[in-house]
Amino acid sequence: MSRVSPRAAAALAAAVAAALIALPARAHHSFGSYNMAVTRVVTGVVTRVNPDANHLQIFFAPMQENRKNVLRDDQGNPVIWAVEMGGSAQMAREGVSVDSFPPGTIFSIGLHPLRTSNAVGTRGPSGAIYKCPWRKPPEPGKNCDSVPGSIEIGTGGLLKPTG
Amino acid sequence: MLGLSGVFGLNGALGSGAMYGAGAMHAWGSVSGFAGWLEATPASTSIKSVSWVIPFVQSIHILMIGVVFISCLMIALRVLGVMRTDEPVEGVWRRFAPWMWSGLVVMAATGMTLVVGEPEREFGTVSFWLKMALVAIGVTGTALYGRSLKSAAAGAPAVFPVSAKAASVLIVILWLAVIFLGRAIAYDKQVWGALSPHA
Amino acid sequence: MPVIEAIHVLAGATVFGTILIVDLRLLGFPDTRRPVTRVCSEMLRITWIAFAVSLTAGALMFSANAHTYVGNTAFRLKMLALLGAGVNMALFHAFTFRNVKAWDQNAPAPLAARIAGATSILIWVCVIFLARWIGFTKGFDFKIPVNTHINFQF
Numbered sequence: 256m257s258r259v260s261p262r263a264a265a266a267l268a269a270a271v272a273a274a275l276i277a278l279p280a281r282a283h284h285s286f287g288s289y290n291m292a293v294t295r296v297v298t299g300v301v302t303r304v305n306p307d308a309n310h311l312q313i314f315f316a317p318m319q320e321n322r323k324n325v326l327r328d329d330q331g332n333p334v335i336w337a338v339e340m341g342g343s344a345q346m347a348r349e350g351v352s353v354d355s356f357p358p359g360t361i362f363s364i365g366l367h368p369l370r371t372s373n374a375v376g377t378r379g380p381s382g383a384i385y386k387c388p389w390r391k392p393p394e395p396g397k398n399c400d401s402v403p404g405s406i407e408i409g410t411g412g413l414l415k416p417t418g
Numbered sequence: 419m420l421g422l423s424g425v426f427g428l429n430g431a432l433g434s435g436a437m438y439g440a441g442a443m444h445a446w447g448s449v450s451g452f453a454g455w456l457e458a459t460p461a462s463t464s465i466k467s468v469s470w471v472i473p474f475v476q477s478i479h480i481l482m483i484g485v486v487f488i489s490c491l492m493i494a495l496r497v498l499g500v501m502r503t504d505e506p507v508e509g510v511w512r513r514f515a516p517w518m519w520s521g522l523v524v525m526a527a528t529g530m531t532l533v534v535g536e537p538e539r540e541f542g543t544v545s546f547w548l549k550m551a552l553v554a555i556g557v558t559g560t561a562l563y564g565r566s567l568k569s570a571a572a573g574a575p576a577v578f579p580v581s582a583k584a585a586s587v588l589i590v591i592l593w594l595a596v597i598f599l600g601r602a603i604a605y606d607k608q609v610w611g612a613l614s615p616h617a
Numbered sequence: 618m619p620v621i622e623a624i625h626v627l628a629g630a631t632v633f634g635t636i637l638i639v640d641l642r643l644l645g646f647p648d649t650r651r652p653v654t655r656v657c658s659e660m661l662r663i664t665w666i667a668f669a670v671s672l673t674a675g676a677l678m679f680s681a682n683a684h685t686y687v688g689n690t691a692f693r694l695k696m697l698a699l700l701g702a703g704v705n706m707a708l709f710h711a712f713t714f715r716n717v718k719a720w721d722q723n724a725p726a727p728l729a730a731r732i733a734g735a736t737s738i739l740i741w742v743c744v745i746f747l748a749r750w751i752g753f754t755k756g757f758d759f760k761i762p763v764n765t766h767i768n769f770q771f
Contacts (some may be wrong), residue, residue: 286536288753289470300769302761308618308681309604309752314759316767323771333767335759342618345608358765370467375757392771469753477749480630481742487627488634491663501659504651513647594627601623609619 291368296375296416298398300325301360302335304353311351313338315362319343322392336353338366341379343361350408351384360386364416382414383407448512451540456537465535473537479528483600486521487593489514494586494607497567497578507578521556543606544614551598556592563589584589618681621674628671629748633741635664643726643734652722685755695747702740709733 299315316325316333326334336360355360363385366376378384385399386406399405400413456462465471495501498512505513533540541547563585570582606614641647642656679686686692713729720726726734761767 282643286466286539300767302765305685305758307685307755308678314757314758314761324769325767331760335761337757337759342605342608344618358762359767359769371469374759390769390771392769472695472751473749474746477746480626480745481633483626484634484637487630488638491634492638493758501645504655525756597627597630598620598623600618600625605619 266312284365286377286379288369288371289379290370291367291379292417293368294365294414294417295368295376296363296365296398296413297336297338298322298361298363298393301356301358301362302333303358304351304356306347306353308344309342311341311343311346313340313351313356313362313364318361318392321395322397323395334374336374336376338364338376338378340384346375348371350406359390361390361392361399363387363393363400363413365416379414381411383409383412385413421545430468453537453541456534458536462534462537465531472532475528475531475535479525479532482521482525482528486518486525487597489521490593491590493518493567493608494590497586498583499577507570511564511567540603542615543603544610545599545602545606549596549603552592552596552599556589556596559585559589559592618678621677625671625674625678628667628674629745631667632664632671633745635660635667636741638739639664640734641739643730645725645731649723649725653717653726654721682755684758686751688758689751689755691747691750691754695744695751698740698744698747702737702744705733705736705740 297315297317299317301313301315303313303314305314314335314337317336318325328334340351341349343352346352364378367379369375383400384407386408387393387399387402387404388404391402391404393399393402395412398413400407425449492502492514493507493510496505496507502510566582566585570578602609639657639660642649642653670701709730713727713733720730724733
């Protein structure tokens with residue numbers, strides 16, 4: 256085997272390590288089915304948390320703009336959406352679990368919708384989730400990050416919605 | 419645990435470019451930029467926007483794991499004298515090597531499709547780069563292994579030397595590691611902890 | 618989870634790879650020199666061990682997400698395909714394999730054996746495709762659990 260110069264090897268190792276550090280974090284499987292170019296910020300009321308091992312899912316009723324009640328369909332039933340995020344073990348460490356997000360929890364999240372449906376989104380690789388204090392919805396048009404005493408989960412704040 | 423603080427220190431130094439100078443920092447810029455460029459190509463967009471392409475390609479990749487790994491295992495077990503002892507080693511090699519090489523070609527093609535589809539998902543993990551390094555070693559090792567088997571078989575030994583047996587075990591372990599790393603790409607933070615860029 | 622999934626993938630691929638060798642032998646590939654009985658006995662040892670490992674790892678994955686799996690079409694079809702593989706194998710061993718002495722070596726296997734081999738390859742390819750599909754189609758259950766009250770008036 257031919258000799259590799261230690262300097263070249265060090266530079267290569269450094270380049271790979273630095274590339275690893277610099278690249279944005281990604282979640283479990285592909286975001287391929289999600290339209291990552293679209294970001295929607297929603298505030299909703301949790302109906303159920305599904306602690307799926309690969310992707311924790313939060314089911315929720317999005318709130319009306321006035322934050323007085325949840326959105327309803329023509330029959331008056333709550334509209335239910337879902338958002339996927341990291342694996343349940345990981346999310347529990349960050350503070351999202353069946354116990355910490357019981358039904359009735361009000362929270363805000365920036366999500367990227369499915370290409371095929373608006374009712375399902377992914378948290379994607381970045382952005383924080385905000386949990387309002389129990390039964391304390393935000394002001395009209397605002398989100399949980401504006402409510403005193405809300406809990407921030409993750410970093411980067413709420414994502415900026417796209418037009 | 420001792421290692422982790424060291425890794426954090428290293429991260430900091432690399433992040434600021436203090437330790438390795440401009441050359442290395444320029445190199446990472448190219449890798450990251452390449453991933454971004456690839457992500458935006460029409461090929462990448464069509465791979466990820468058709469919902470069945472990625473699972474379909476992954477399924478073929480997994481089928482080929484069966485073909486390549488079992489072919490390699492058959493050759494190794496023959497050298498170890500565990501299986502197919504009714505056949506000469508070069509017969510076993512001739513029977514399975516073509517399957518192994520064709521399987522590897524298909525795996526490279528499907529693997530590249532997955533990388534083009536989601537470059538940032540792959541390039542941003544420790545597991546991916548480690549897997550690629552082991553694949554390079556594995557392919558080179560298998561070629562050398564095949565050559566040495568042929569020359570050993572020319573002398574027609576009844577029992578292979580310890581070195582050939584050790585090489586057989588090693589190469590099987592190497593492919594096992596590659597298979598595990600493949601699955602670990604999806605779980606970089608869980609598997610690598612502070613070493614992962616996801617941490 | 619990644620370790621269990623990797624074991625499941627590896628064991629599943631091993632089942633496929635070893636059965637493929639048996640099935641191809643039934644189809645006369647690469648030739649009929651090696652006795653069918655010998656190929657079967659040496660390969661199927663590995664197959665069964667791998668199958669047991671795969672089943673154990675699969676059961677662990679299932680128990681972590683039982684609710685999501687049972688309602689999943691790909692999962693149900695995969696179970697059906699596995700059942701099909703079992704029936705195909707049982708029929709082969711109960712009938713076709715009984716007079717294996719007549720075609721064990723240096724002779725083409727009877728049509729029934731060749732059909733069983735081809736069917737087996739087809740089924741196992743389906744099993745692996747369906748297995749991969751489960752992870753992408755686990756889907757969403759939007760139902761609000763009973764006794765969940767979200768009818769707030771703030």
